[in-house]
Structures are given as C-alpha cells and as structure tokens.
Amino acid sequence: MSAVTEDKQKILLESGTNELEIIEFQLRKELPGGGEKISHYGINVAKVREVIRVPETTDYPNPQPHLVGVFSLRDNLIPLVDLAGWLGIRTKGEYERKNVIVTDFNRMANGFLVDGVSRIHRISWAEVESPSQFLESGEQDCVVAVVRREDRLIMILDFEKIISDINPELSMEKYDVTEDRKVLIDDRMTAKRQAKTLLVVDDSAFIRKLIETTLRTSGYNVIAAKDGLDAWEILTEFEHVAEDENLPVSDLVSMIITDVEMPRMDGMHLVKRLRASKTYSTIPIMMFSSIMSDDNRQKAMDLGANDTMTKPEIGKLVGKTDEFLL
Incomplete structure (x- = not known):
C-alpha cells in the first residue's frame, strides 16, 4: 500500500x-x-x-x-x-x-x-x-x-x-481572541453577540473546547454537540419548541458550525439533511474541518454550506461568524 x-x-x-x-x-x-x-x-x-x-x-x-x-x-x-x-x-x-x-x-x-x-x-x-x-x-x-x-x-x-x-x-490552543486586534470585543459588540446562539458540532472534545472558548469569549452563546446525529436530535427538538411557542427557530439557534468527520453522522450528511428541511433550509452553516481542500470546499458548498474553513484558521472564526450574523 x-x-x-x-x-x-x-x-x-x-x-x-x-x-x-x-x-x-x-x-x-x-x-x-x-x-x-x-x-x-x-x-x-x-x-x-x-x-x-x-x-x-x-x-x-x-x-x-x-x-x-x-x-x-x-x-x-x-x-x-x-x-x-x-x-x-x-x-x-x-x-x-x-x-x-x-x-x-x-x-x-x-x-x-x-x-x-x-x-x-x-x-x-x-x-x-x-x-x-x-x-x-x-x-x-x-x-x-x-x-x-x-x-x-x-x-x-x-x-x-x-x-x-x-x-x-x-496548535490552535495558542490563539487568544482577546489579543486579536481584528476582533472587536467591547460592550456594544459583546451585547450584539450575546443575542445569538451557535451550535458547534465536533467529535473531538479537544477541538470542540477550543472553538467554544473562542466564541464564548467574544460574547456568543454556544451549544455543543459531539457528532452529526447528536446535532440533528438537538435541532429537531428546537424545531418542536419553536412550533409549540410560535417562535422562529432562529430565536433558538442562529448558526451552525460543524466538523466533517464524525461518528454516527458526518457533517456533510448533516448539512444535506438540514438543507432538505424547510425549517433549516436557510440557517447559516459553516464547515470547519481539517480536510477542507479546494475540492472538498466545493462539495460542501454544493451541499448547501455557506462557507468553509480549515481548523488552523480559528483566528478567522469570530470574524466570519460576525459577517453572517451581525
């Protein structure tokens, strides 16, 4: 071989x-x-x-x-x-x-x-x-x-x-969003971010914690899922709650940031299922993966992702999220 x-x-x-x-x-x-x-x-x-x-x-x-x-x-x-x-x-x-x-x-x-x-x-x-x-x-x-x-x-x-x-x-652990001059963290921006909830999906506890810490430090609310099926079940529950309380589902989750490689359901299949759902057909989805080559990026975009990033680019994550939500 x-x-x-x-x-x-x-x-x-x-x-x-x-x-x-x-x-x-x-x-x-x-x-x-x-x-x-x-x-x-x-x-x-x-x-x-x-x-x-x-x-x-x-x-x-x-x-x-x-x-x-x-x-x-x-x-x-x-x-x-x-x-x-x-x-x-x-x-x-x-x-x-x-x-x-x-x-x-x-x-x-x-x-x-x-x-x-x-x-x-x-x-x-x-x-x-x-x-x-x-x-x-x-x-x-x-x-x-x-x-x-x-x-x-x-x-x-x-x-x-x-x-x-x-x-x-x-390591991405070296990145500290509070020291990033490109990311504005003041009372006004923090308040705007606190009105948004992000679902982060990654099977690696190590990577998931880094992403959560970066986003939370900038002000965002974060919910975590350990794989695509876990995320699908969380989002299905959000859909039921939104229907029961007559709310837009965007009040419960504003954006999804997902890995590709995950047990039970991978990120690509998760995106495909979400885009087939009327409830989640337009919610912003960022794919954040270590294998995001140009070819793989195109496949992700064809399935309905709004953008992609490779994992070393964690320094761009808050800025990209701000672009979609603020």
Whole structure:
C-alpha cells in the first residue's frame, strides 16, 4: 500500500452519503513476559497521503518528546512521530518491520510510525460509534470513535490533538481572541453577540473546547454537540419548541458550525439533511474541518454550506461568524 489515490481521499465527501474509508493499522505492545499484544487503530483515508517503509531520518536538535526525527519525501521535510510512544505503548524497536503513515491535513504533512498497516475498510459513519459507548466521557479523548470488526475493536485516533501536543507552536490552543486586534470585543459588540446562539458540532472534545472558548469569549452563546446525529436530535427538538411557542427557530439557534468527520453522522450528511428541511433550509452553516481542500470546499458548498474553513484558521472564526450574523 503506497500512495493513497485521490479518488479514495474523496470518499468521505461524496455528496453527503455518510460514508468514509479508514486505514486500519496496528501497534504491537511488548508484554513483560516477552510476548506481545496487538492493538488495532484507524485513520480516515482523507487524511492520508501515503504509506511507506521507514525512511532514513535526521535527528532534529532539541526535539519534542516522541519526535523520531525528520525525513525528506518529494522535496518536503516531514517530522516522524513515534505514535506508540505518544500513546504510552512500549513496542520493539525493529524499524525494518514497521511502516510510516504520511498524513496531510490542516495544511501540514506528518509521518506516524506504526507496526503494521493491514487494509482499508469502506463503512458508513452510522457504523462508527462514539467512544463514550466504551469509556467514561473525557477519560480518553485521544480516541474520537470506535469501529467494531469481527474479533476486534478499531480505535479512531484524534490526530489533531496528537500533533498539537507534540508541536504546541502549531496548535490552535495558542490563539487568544482577546489579543486579536481584528476582533472587536467591547460592550456594544459583546451585547450584539450575546443575542445569538451557535451550535458547534465536533467529535473531538479537544477541538470542540477550543472553538467554544473562542466564541464564548467574544460574547456568543454556544451549544455543543459531539457528532452529526447528536446535532440533528438537538435541532429537531428546537424545531418542536419553536412550533409549540410560535417562535422562529432562529430565536433558538442562529448558526451552525460543524466538523466533517464524525461518528454516527458526518457533517456533510448533516448539512444535506438540514438543507432538505424547510425549517433549516436557510440557517447559516459553516464547515470547519481539517480536510477542507479546494475540492472538498466545493462539495460542501454544493451541499448547501455557506462557507468553509480549515481548523488552523480559528483566528478567522469570530470574524466570519460576525459577517453572517451581525
């Protein structure tokens, strides 16, 4: 399995079909007695550029923890991350048997060292379960979803969180809306924003908290949903309340900001269903995703999104929201 084709990278966004493809890979945990235990993980094909053998790496001075080094691939310098090390899993250091998953999202390329890559699964997001089915909420927020397969569970990891932890300089956590001179935060603007309620939809607790904090600090009211189905149920309830109280639904929710990759129902399918609903056919929808290429942006707009942003652009989020609502 070398290069991941462009067709495969587009699977997630095929007209809101609520389908995706994941690459299943393994980490082999070394046990005290000398044996090993294989754990199964997954990553969305849309985030993967290719899978390669372990390349020659160059040590980087004063490296971040779990950074193996850097390597050159097609004229790009790419950091190589020891994924097992970051997860706290002890594995054998037989590099010649390992693989590297080269990712490309949030306008960054990274390599992740893994023990093996087995196959690609094409599945519906409806088959992808929230980790809260298995774990207490918040205890293991590096796992954003779980897929059941025959005799095993495949854990879908939060790669945005992993990268931000390894390289904090690239993290959205560094953004502080109160220090952004382009965002006006005074009594008048705060009051105007406080009259608006936003629904933020993201399966990553890490990303969801960053978006919520940014919007709330600027003055907006924020409601959060952990995936597309959760959001759909919240919005359906809003529709009933609006009907019962003879209110426009915009009094309850002014705008929706949604991720794309989410268990149970992805963001594209959520947008498709909302635009098919008379109640939500015109509400502003912003898609905020790590895989928002030009092609994917066009697919999102064709489905009815009003605008799109990539996740490193959190500094533009309040300004874009102001444009739609104020």
